[in-house]
Amino acid sequence: MSYYRRKQYKGQDDFDYHDRRREMYDSPEEKLRATIIRLGEVDPVQEVPRLVEQIREFTPVNVSAVAESIRIAVTEQPFKIPYYAALLRLLHDAPVPGSEDAAGPSFGKQILEDFWKGFQAYLDRLAWRETRLCIHLFAHLTVAKVISAQTMYELLRSFTAVLDEFGVSHGRAKKAALCAAEGLMIAGPAVKENTGLNVFDLINPIQAYIESTSDVKGLVQPTIKLFANSEPIETADEILDAALAALQTLNSSDFAHTADCFLQPYLDFTPFTDAPFDLPSVLVPPEVIELDTFSTDSGEDAPAKKEEWPEYHVRLFDSDVTPDPTTPVGYALRTGLLDLIDIFEVNRKECARLLLEFPKWTPRGTFKPRPGAPAEEPVAGKDWQLESTIIETVLGMLMVLPEPPHKPIYYIALITEICKLSPGTVGPAVGKSIRKLYGFLADGLDVELSQRFSDWFSIHMSNFNFQWVWREWVPDITLSPQHPKRVFMRRAVDYEIRLSYYDRIFKTLPEPMQAPDSLVLPPEAPGPGYEYEDPVNPHHDSAQSVLELLRGRAKAEDVMAHLESVKNSLETTEGDANIDSLVRSIAVQSLLHIGSRSFSHFLNAIERYLPLLRNLASGSISTTGTSNLEGRMGILNAVSAYWKHNRHMIVIVFDKLMQYQIVDPTDVVSWAFTRGGESRLSSGHPSIGSLEWEIVQGALNKANGRVVIARRKVTTLRKEDDEKAALAKVSNGAAMEVDTEAKPDITHEESPALSSAMKAFAILTREQKAALSRTLDGFVDCLASATNPNPNAKSIVSENAWHNRANWNEDEWVTWETWGWYRHFCRMYSPYLRNYSATLGTISFAKVGNASDPAVELFRRIWNVATGQEA
Structure with a gap:
């Protein structure tokens, strides 16, 4: 293989061999670096001794270059760590090349x-993943006797000490605990040999911390439980719980089975008899306090830090198909796959290739041989299916709550790449995963995860010609229309239509699902619903006159004048009742109709007629003083009416209206809880479905995003002002050296730009708080209102009711979904809710019912857990 780069210089003459090229060769040192990093591409067992000789023979010696190459390889290719430990073990057998002092x-x-x-640098900047992987290397070297067990033990103790810090965040504690737990899993045999070291001093702090997080786990479990239940969840594993269980199992056998979990090629070498290397003592640095802040109820600034929660991974297969993560070998395999998926997020194609080659870096017999590969003798308790293990791990990361580590589309695209590499073996695993997740829908799969499942299913089908065995689910169309399985079918088909077109998806469905009463397909293809297009409509002529002005690109002032004349004519024929809302609906729907041809047409129309929209939002077309709120809500109603056959466009248009400040995020939230969910319950209570939540989430994200941008601007301007003040102070000091009797009398005033930015920041912060408060009020009205209690909210929160869910009616399933979105609201926006908890809780909870009501009790418990009032 050649390792040189070519720089191409294009010739001006296309016929002069197309290009002129100059070859740029790697230096010998660069070649050595590449060889170290690419260790094991063929056979790592044979390559390690050859690489040792190559490093020893290299002159002039460069210790830093070799160490850096190993450091890069360890942190970017963790599956090779055992072989890098073997490499370092062999390099300890000889002095530095070229050194005359053999005893050095x-x-x-x-x-x-x-x-x-390098490890210390990772630790200083709290690069947790790199730190943990370096600890893996140290642990392997401890088993190889290259590093002393005592200092390795003390290193792990420094990470368990983090768990005892006052007010330690869950994210910091989780990462520190994993460093200690995984280091002990690997180094356990060497640590256990030293009778002076007590492994329980490492295990007990981890266990104590896990027990302290029991209350918050219920909010992020993949399966919703609306009742208190201490039974362990069977469909998912929390990562710290799994690590502790695996560690306790290994410790109970004195780490005799560590070799079954981790490769240890260095044990095949001559035992290391020299004095071991003593790791220096370390202290884990404190958390970095972020400079970006926002105002809280107390008037002080608090860090806008993303909340971290316990991390549950969904289990899809039995333990004889995929390894159980709570066992030592299962935990080691899943952690290895998780690290690989996380590191190679920048290159999903390379990640897919390495995932399918993963058995190369595991003990023999771990996975079933792939078709065409040499047969291996199965190992008792192993012999798992590689493809099922990979898909389960990827989907486990996709289904982490409240949000996955990376964008969901990465995991979706990664599964697609794996399928392309080996469709014959990966396809069945994907199909089984879809069926398993579909089964979870009836068992309480979290509503957010159900949404992600729909996204993945539809996108995956679009990449493979929309081929799915829908007939398997035909019996389920007899379930309640609001049953999670029925909701999933409608949502998945809706997403597929967005990715293709109506007629094509119609043909992929079996005949029973094509029927209108099955409610699987929308009643018609997505498209605009212009109410005034039909000549039969009594307002057709008025709407056409407005439409012609818009098509002719008339000035906004002329359109507003015409609307006033339309309004006067309608008042003459129909009276004063709701004329303002009618004129507003005609104007907004006509504007949307102009922009319905494409997204660019829509944006052009909106931007051209911003003055018209602001006029409609202000209510100024009315002579009776229509309120601003009524005007803004009227615009939102007109948008939802126009796009009633393409609900996704409602979300898009609402977002643009907020972007151009035609409506506020609070208006959009209010609309979602009133008009958005008004007809979902026969009892008349408001509720929230997936569309309404998508609208609410868009509004909250818009409000939060504006605060973040304004905060950054304030921070930048304040920094500039401080720098100017410091320069002025220095200049004044220099002047004082000339005139020793002069007295400093410089008062620093904020610049006009900073003052303006601070005012804007304060306004946007109030808007953010109002949007959060309105959302919480909306959920109170749905689930825990004192004046209009929802009987379904109370009836479905008991364990007996859940076990009887097969008999639930539509209202009960809708209310169950609303509970799910309330839980997701609390955990998703927990950082903001915590800082505003005093005000929000006082205002909103004054409207809830009696605390003895099970629904009110659950409502408060979810709120208290999310805001840190129960831990």
């Missing part, structure tokens, strides 16, 4: 000392 420090020791400096 070995080459391996010098590399390890330099490697430690």
Whole structure:
């Protein structure tokens, strides 16, 4: 293989061999770096001794270059860590190349000392993943006797000490606990040999911390439980719980089975008899306090930090198909796959290839041989299916609550790439996963996860010609229309239509699902619904006159004048009742009709007639003083009426109206809780479905995003002002040296730009708080209102009711979904709710019912957990 780069210089003559090229060769040192990083591409067992000789023979020696190469490889290719430990073990057997002092420090020791400096740098900047993977290397070297067990034990103790910090965040505690737990899993045999080291001093702090988080776990479990139940969840595993269970299992056997979980190629070498390397002592740095802040109820600034929660991963298959993550070998395999997926997020194609090659880096017999590969003797308790394990791990990351580590589209695209590499083996695993998740829908799969499942299903089908065995689900169309399975079918088909077109998706469905009464397909293809297009409509002529002006690109002032004349004529024929809302509906729907041809047409129309929209939102077309709120809500109603056959466009148009400040986020939230969900319950109570939640989420994200931008602007301007003040102070000090009797009398005033930015920030912060408050009020009205209690909210929160869910009616399923979106609101926006909890809780909870009501009790419990009032 050649390792040189070519720089191409295009010739001006296309016939002169097309290009002129100059070859740029790697230096010998660069080649050595590449060889170290690419260790194991063919056979790592044979390559390690050859690489050792190559490093020893390289002159002039460069310890830092070798250490850096190993550091890069360890943190970016963690599946090779055991072989890099073997490499360092062999490098400890010889002095530095070219050194005359044979008794001096070995080459391996010098590399390890330099490697430690890089580890310390990772730790100082709290690069947790890199830190944890370096600990893996140290743990392997401890088993190889290259590092002393005592200092390795003390290193792990420094991470368990983080768990005892006052007010430690869950994210920091989780990462520190995983560093300690996984390090002990690997180094356990060496640590256990030393009778002076007590492994329970490492295990007990982890267990104590996990027990302290029991209350918050219920809010992020993949399966919703609206009742208090101490039974462990069977469809998912929390990552810290799994690590503790695996660690306790290994410890109970004195770590005798560590070799079954982790490769240990260094044990095949001659035992290491030299003095081991002592790791320096460390302290884990404190958390970095973010400078970006926002105002709280107390008037002080608080860090706008994303909340981290317990991390549950969905289990899809039995333990004889995929490894159980709560067992030592299962935890080791899943962690290896999780790290690989996380690291290679920048290159999903390479990630897919490495995932299918993963058995190369595991003990023999771990997975069933792939078709065409040499048969291996199965190992008792192993012999798992690789493809099912990979898909389960990827989907487990996709289904993490409240949001996955990376964008959901990455995991969806990764599964597609894996399927393309090996469709014959991965396809069945994907099909089984879809069926398993579909089964979870009836068992309480979280509403947010149901939404992600719909996204993945529809996108995956679009990449494979929309081929799915829909007939398997035909019996389920007899369920209640609001049953989660029925909701999933409608949503998945709706998403598929967005990715294709109506007629094509219609043909993929079996005949029973094509029937209108099945409610699987929308009643007609997505498209605009212009109410005034039919000549039979009594307002057709008025709407056409407005439409012609808009098509002719008339000035906004002329359109407003014409609307006033339309209004006067309608008052003459129909009276004063609702004339304002009628004229507003005609204007907004006509404007949307002009922009319905494409998204660019829509944006052009909106931008051209912004003055018209602001006029309609202000209510100024009325002579009776229509309120601003009524005007803005009227615009939102007109948008929803026009796009009633394409609900996704409602979300898009609402977002643009907020962007151009025609409506406020609070208006959109109010609309979602009133007009958006007004007809979903026969009892008349408001409720929230997936569309309404998508609208609410868009409004909250818009309000939060504006605050973030304004905060950054204030921070930048304040920094500039401080720098100017410092320069002025320095200049004044220089003047005082000339005139010693002069007295400093400089008062620093805020610049006009900073003052303006601070005012804007305060306004946007109030808007953010109002949107959050209105959302909480909306959920109170849906689930825990004192004046209009929802009987379904109370009836479905008991364990007996849940076990009887097969008999639930539509109202009960709708209310169950609303409970799910309330839970997601609390955990998703927990950082903001925590800082505003005093005001929001006082105002909104004054409207809730009796605390003895089970629905009110549950409502408060969810709120208290999310805002940190119960831990």
